[in-house]
Amino acid sequence: MIWKLRMPSTRAVAGLFLAGFPQFVQEEPAAVNHLAGATEYEVEIRHAGNGSPFAGSLVLPAGEGPHPAVLLVSPAGEHGKDELRRGGQHYADLARKLADRGIASLRVDNRGVGGSRNSSWPAWNWSITLQELAADLAGHFRWLRQRPELDFHRIGVLAHGDGTVPAALLAADQVPGARRPAFTILLSASGRRGVEDLVDRMVTRVEAGSGALPPAAGESLLSALTGLLDHGPTSEVVEQMAKTLPSFGVPDQQAEAQAQAFAANYGHTWHRQFLGYRPSETFRQIRGPVLLVLADDDNRLDAEVSERVAADIFGSTMAFNARWKRLPEGGHFLEPGDGRKILRDEVVDIISNFITEATGFDNTPLPPPSPVLAELVVANVNVVDVVSGEVHANRWLTIRNGAIADIEDVPPTGGPSDATVIDGSNHFLIPGLWDSHVHLCMWGRDALPRWLSHGVTHVRDMGGDLRELLEWRRQVQAGEMLGPKMLIAGPFLDGEKPNDIYRQFLLQVEEVEPVVDTLQAKGVDFLKVHSQLPEEVFAELARVAKERGMPFVGHVPAGILPLQASHAGMASIEHADSFFSALVRAPNSGIREWQQARSWWQSEEGRIGLQKIAANGTVLVPSLTAVDVIAERLGGPAKVIAPWTQEITRAAHSAGIPIAAGTDTARRLLGVIPGEALHHELRLLVACGLSPLEALRSATLVPARRFGHDPKGGAIAVGQAADLVLLRGNPLEDIENTAAIAGVVAGGRWLPQP
Known part of the structure; x- marks a missing residue:
């Protein structure tokens, strides 16, 4: 089929109105190439405000889908859609091999090339700009997102050579009105001018x-x-x-x-x-999983140079969502000899494995959400009281207009009711869970319902794009989309670093007040400090935050000791490993090695320090899951550090420091999955010596009352918002049961789970 597009001013999608999204118009049948295990369609793509069509080839794998997909970006110039280098069939070959692995693809002729040559674009024109090429890619990407056979959560871009720059502009949110790809793959990119x-x-x-x-x-x-x-x-x-x-x-x-x-x-x-142009400045802004593949024969690189190129391109973002692969043998990305028109199978495997890894979280569509019900009754359910630690058996809990109205030990009485009734027999009801350390922007808007499906009804976002986060929170509050309730910090407040993604640099004391006032006016709930904030700036931030009544939390900055941060009023210390790294970085600690820091916390002086932090009421968010996953997937120093983080968490808990469960869901490529990771965190907390009840409190009472500032929050009680999780087993007997979810009540909406 040929599919063309027309661009309406608005389009209704699942009850929402989204400006500028295209509609499909099916026209006369066109050439269809039936491949082994896939089908290839010749397509035309028209962008908004641009009548000249682009010619493309869409390859769909066998099966109903929805499939993940990738937009294959040609280098600039007179390259056809099949070419990576002139005269080859590289992208055509890649498309078919990806289809064999269940991945769809779209490749498109450049303006004025091949099927995209017409009266408006009679030939390729080198007067085109990077921004115009990026806008072309945004239109192609938007087209892909509207295909019913594709999973729009899992569509990314792949580019080669100078094509990596406009692709990076799209992936770095630098194309107005465009949606960000789910992943980005860069072949033979360079970060230099x-x-x-x-x-x-x-x-x-x-x-x-x-x-x-x-x-x-x-x-x-x-x-x-x-x-x-x-x-x-x-x-x-x-x-x-x-x-x-x-x-x-x-x-x-x-x-x-x-x-x-x-x-x-x-x-x-x-x-x-x-x-x-210096592409590294754009590459470092890519907000999602990114893969860099470098071939020695293409760039004349040895291992040491490859390391430098990768670091130049990504900077410190490599610790979050970036991977790079080096191909040490010759042959560029192509088969040697007569086979140089096709990509090496090794390259195809690297690409397909990365796409699977980058998009591999659960994308099973959620059941259609009900509206906020006028009345909902959970009948004959066992209510877990996280305050007392008791289980109140066989209760009838009535919810009206999104709040808990009654909790009775007998069925509700009165006249006929049109309430929706959920049978809670042999099930256990707990408060909605909190994940106290997430990075929503690293996953994107489309992942927000995933937290709810795993019982996480509240999150504390610890650094992201403030404009995006505020809009997502507005949409959730207005009922325009499903997602957890959010507390938001906005940007990291940090000293100068190569990586400036989601960061507000504070280098001078006089910069603190205007930044804090601006963030407070925009609606942030707290301030997030990062590791390179200068000492004198940290002290001023603590003063201004206290004066403005604005909580501040975060990493312990270099030069500051954990107890100093706690005395300064830091509401929570993020990451258990901060207790070690802070001592190593502080010049007045006399400690230069992590093993020394570990020994210090085991000493009597260290135990007293933990007790003083507890007396200040400072919360620890250990984020054990992130370190545990890094240790499992990457090994190296994390293998040593992971047990130490659990050890310091156990010591902090024994000293009376409140523990809040948080997962650090920035590390998408490492498998720290929204919602799912919280249950892993709870298991790790129990392994650190917390009882199942204490672990459950770390995801309910502690964050609700310490961060949500609700003295009665985090518990099931009359008058509280109806954010609840219905479990198939008793979590006080086995913390694993928090993952055995039968359904979730989110603000009065019933979300049954399979």
């Missing part, structure tokens, strides 16, 4: 051939290209380039003509913009 990369490649090519190159040749060419970027193809630039090119193998008599052609070519809008 294009002009630096071009010179290095030319130098490498010569050195790999003759091996003879004057020492200043590279610097001279870089100077000439920089002049071209700054001033255009002037005579001075051409002259300097003509003097340089013979060093790169150009005959003297051809140097001037080659220099003029080179300057004219690289004087176009695209080349000048690309050569002057």
Whole structure:
């Protein structure tokens, strides 16, 4: 089939009105290629406000779906949709191999190329900008998200070479009105300015051939290209380039003509913009799982250089959602010899495994949510009292308009009622659970219902895009979409770092008040401190936060001891490993190794320090799950640190420090899954010595009363909001039963679970 699009001003989707989303118009049958285990459709794509169609090929795996999918982004220039390099069938081959693995794909001819050549775009034009190419990708991506055969939660982008830059702009939320891909795959990307990369490649090519190159040749060419970027193809630039090119193998008599052609070519809008652009600044802003694949033959890289390239591209974000693979053998990404028109199977495996890993959380559609019920009765249920630790058997709990109205030991009396009745026989009812350390933006809006499906009705977001978070909270509160209730910090407050994603840098004391006042005015619930905040700035932040009545929480910054942070008023210390890293980083601690820090906390002085932190009422959110998963998946130092974090959590609990359960769901690629991870955290807390009741309190009473500031919150009581979880087993006997969920009541909505 050929599918075309028209763009209405609004489209109703599941009761919501979303501006600017396309509708499909099915037209006459077109070429359909039936492959082994897949079907390939030739499609036309029209973007909003742009009548000229793009030609593409959509490959769908066998089966009903919905399938994950990837948009295959061609490099800039006269590349057809099948090409990774000129004359090959690389993307066509990749599409079919991905389909064999259950992954759909769309590849599209560039403007003015192949089937995308028309009266508006008769040929490829190098006057195109990075932003225009990124906007094209956004339109293609939007088209994919509307396909009924595809799971729009699990659609990402894959790009090669200079195509990685517009793809990164899309993935970094730098295309107005576009939705972010679920994952990003970058083949042969470079984080350096294009002009630096071009010179290095030319130098490498010569050195790999003759091996003879004057020492200043590279610097001279870089100077000439920089002049071209700054001033255009002037005579001075051409002259300097003509003097340089013979060093790169150009005959003297051809140097001037080659220099003029080179300057004219690289004087176009695209080349000048690309050569002057530093992609690493965009790559570091990618908000989702990202894979970088580098091949030695393509970039002439050894292992050490590969490490530097990956670090330059991603900076510290590699600790969160980034992976990179190095292919040490030659052959670029292609099969050697006559097979260079197809991708190596090793590359296809890397790509498909990453897509599965990046999108592998439970995407089974939730049952359609009911509206907030006027009256809901949970009949004959065992109510778990997390305050007393008792189980009140055979209770009838009545919910009216989203709040608990009655709890009786006999059925409700009175006249006929049209209440919805849920049979709670042999089930256990607990308060809705809290995850006190999440990063919602790392997963995106589409994952919000996942917390509810696992019984998590409240979350504390510890750093993300404030604009997005406030809008999501508004939509949840208005009943426009399902999701947990949110407490929001907005950006991390941090000192200077290479990674600036979701960060507000505070470098000077005088910057503190205006930033705090702005965040408070925008509606944040608390302030989140990160690890590099300067000492004097931290002290000022503590003063201003107290003055404004604004809680502040977070990592213990370098130079500050945990007890100092607690005395300063920090409401919660995030991550159990902060107790070790803080001592190592603080110059006045005299401790330089993690093992020394561990020994210090085991000493009498350390135990007294924990007791003083407890006396201040500072909460510990250990986030054991994140360290445990890293240790299991990556090994290395985390294998040693993971048991220590559980050890310090046990000691903190014994000292009386309140414990709140939080999972640090930023680490998407490592399998810290929304909602599901909280139940793993509760199991780890029990392993640290908390009783099942204490672990349950860490996800109910403690966060509701310490962070939600509700003295009666986190318990099942008349007048409380109806955020409840119906379990098939008693969690006080076995904490594993918190995951045996029969259904969830979220603000008066009944969400049955399979």
